[in-house]
Amino acid sequence: MKRRSDKLKKVVTLAATEEREFGAATGRSQQLLSEQQDRLGELNAFRQSYAERDVGEVSAMQLKDYHSFLSRLDTAVKTQQQIVNDCEQNLEVQRQRWTVKRQKRESLERVLEKSREREAVFQERLQQKLMDDLVRPRDPHKD
Numbered sequence: 001m002k003r004r005s006d007k008l009k010k011v012v013t014l015a016a017t018e019e020r021e022f023g024a025a026t027g028r029s030q031q032l033l034s035e036q037q038d039r040l041g042e043l044n045a046f047r048q049s050y051a052e053r054d055v056g057e058v059s060a061m062q063l064k065d066y067h068s069f070l071s072r073l074d075t076a077v078k079t080q081q082q083i084v085n086d087c088e089q090n091l092e093v094q095r096q097r098w099t100v101k102r103q104k105r106e107s108l109e110r111v112l113e114k115s116r117e118r119e120a121v122f123q124e125r126l127q128q129k130l131m132d133d134l135v136r137p138r139d140p141h142k143d
Contacts, residue, residue, distance in 0.1 A: 008112040015105040022098040034085040047073040
């Protein structure tokens, strides 16, 4: 007969696998966030560098093009900032999910340990009873 702890061990193993998968997803979300933050930094640096450029004597058309490009850079920075914000939110959701899975696994491990302890106590008592039965002389009048 299968012991309860053997069945629980399978459940704990499954929970640990789920936790690892959610941990990996959290790691991927963290990596994506870092990449998007790097892109935002690069865009901001490029925008800053371009804005500090000395335009000197230029035609009205060139000045208009310069300001138009700065405006497009501003739009790109805002768009990238929104991407970073979305990645931060996604990372937080992934962390919460991973935390729930970790807590579930830890809880199941505690249940498994308690089950093993109960089984050990039961086995110990059973062994003691068997030993007592072997040592105790049989009363022929009771049979």
